[in-house]
Amino acid sequence: MHRRINRSEIVISTASLLDKDDRKYWAKADVKEKLQTITYLRECFYGREATTGRLQRFYQIFKRT
Numbered sequence: 001m002h003r004r005i006n007r008s009e010i011v012i013s014t015a016s017l018l019d020k021d022d023r024k025y026w027a028k029a030d031v032k033e034k035l036q037t038i039t040y041l042r043e044c045f046y047g048r049e050a051t052t053g054r055l056q057r058f059y060q061i062f063k064r065t
Contacts, residue, residue, distance in 0.1 A: 039051050
C-alpha cells in the first residue's frame with residue numbers, strides 16, 4: 001500500500017481501459033491487501049475512529065402525550 005508513484009512514465013489511455021486494468025488488479029489481489037485498502041480508505045474518509053472505535057449506542061426516551 002505504500003508504493004511510490006513512478007513519475008518517469010507517462011500513460012495515455014482511455015478511462016474504460018484503465019477501469020478494466022483496475023478490475024484485473026483487484027481480482028488478483030489477495031484478501032489481506034483488499035482489507036488493508038478498505039481500512040485505509042475508511043480512515044481517509046471518516047477518520048481514525050471509524051476503524052478503531054466502537055459503535056456508539058444511545059437510548060432516547062420520548063414521552064407520549
